[in-house]
Amino acid sequence: MPRGLWTTTVGSFPKPPHLERARNRFARGEISEAELRQLEREATIEVIRSQEEIGLDILVDGELYRGDMTTYFAELMDGFEISNPVRSYGNRYYRKPVATGRVRRTRPWTVDWWKFAQSQTKKPVKGMLTGPYTMMDWSFNEHYPSREALAMDLAEAIREEAMALAEAGAKFIQVDEPAISVRPEELKLAVKALGRAVEGVKAKTITHICYGDFDVIYPALLDLPVDMIDLEMANSRYDLLDRFRQHRFTKEIGYGVLDVHSHRIETKEEIKQGILRGLELLRPEQMYIDPDCGLKTRTVEEAKEKLAVMVAAVREVREERGITA
């Protein structure tokens, strides 16, 4: 019997409203760091329970203790300062890292959180990092002579963390590079930097990419030196399959079937159709089924409902096609 169609998520889960409030209170100095950490740990346990109840195969810690996906890491490193707020879109603002010296990892960033999450479940928990190209592209650079120089020092630092996660026992390590799709002319640099970040890391390596012009970067994307590439399939109505028809997708794929920017809960039938269309071109052993992107912009309830429908759809496809997990 073929195996495959394992279910997972892209990384972030929605922060429950009481945790959002606690983060704001912490920022205003109204509660202590220890109090906030305690609430984050409780919420992380809740996210692990919830993923188990839904029946996902590969879990994540939910990143409830992180804010922005670059600033979180930059704050823990040497060589970065954090800017005053910069506009992201509409009324959303974030603080952006500024490289003002040599960037270095001087202590673990996520290993303790990973260990804590893994201690709560028998299912594998993925290690989740932001990639060197994206960290570079989303930071200001006041120190390095070139974009490459900054990206390669970031790659060294991220590799140390990835090694530490693998040593702690992480079987899956995801190093996200959402920025890759925006500047196709720098794909070579991204490949080099990500390659260094995962070099010699003894785990299944994954990268997640989103929002871009895949016409330009596919099939060159397949040069990314990781075992699995995670892509948003659903929100482009599975258009990417046409590219795969012209040029075979040769790696394992994180196959996104839930539109994370929509409140609407997908139907089981449409998810099944999406997976079945994928199975015309991909082997089940190649496919990991997940949402298009992180779930942090949805509510806790929406995220649960979407994932539950996804798991139900995968179960039916497995049954119909005689595929086991």
Place this chain on the structure above:
Amino acid sequence: MKIETTLSGSFPKLPLEPGAPNVRVIRNRMDQGKATQEELADATRETTKRILALQEGAGVDIPVDGQVAWDDAQTYLARGVPGFTIAGLIRYLDTNTYYRQPEITGPVSWKHPVTAEDFKAAQSMAHRPLKAVLPGPYSLYRFSRDLHYKDVNEGLRAVGEAVSREAKALEDAGALGLDLVEAPESWDLIPEVPAGKTVALGLVDARNTKLEDPARVAEGVRKARSMRSDLSWQLCPTASLEYLPVDRAAMKVARLTEAARLAS
């Protein structure tokens, strides 16, 4: 010879001083039902006034209104022109920044001015003539998704027509310089500019917080002048300063005008 300084498009909306009128705070309060449209209009006006004062204080020759009400460089105009609808979030260039993609879903037909009232309001608060800023037809078309026109040239023509009608409306509203010219992206393009044109030299990096040395920027101006004596020049940032933190954006403006003084 003096070189004139100008900015392009939008400017950070947050105040430098804590407690000053703040559109971000008001919009958050509106989302919670705790502030009114009127309070937002007040904060928008105060923010525009502040952005104008900052430029005038630094000695910017041709200031802009800062596009305080705009969500991004494309959608504010597109929302007001029939034929466009506004779709989902798309990541924007080199940062963790998004815009909503305009979609062309029917014939693009300009019906009434979209930006002229805002321009007049800003001009009434300024002490010198402002430059109006619209998206160039090419960038507006490129950032949009054309679901209507079968032919790219036909689509571009329709968008170009709408933008030029809006430009005309701005002219009628009293706008002097209208920034539709896309600045050359590299020195290599300068020899190809037709004689007599005004070229905007983007010598202050709008995408990085690192501050330029005004003396080096002034050198760039002299280099450009030595390449072509038959062109007029303006000095500006490489793009809108909106995606810098407000403190850095203000420092960049000061460096820009300082460089212009050194180059004159």
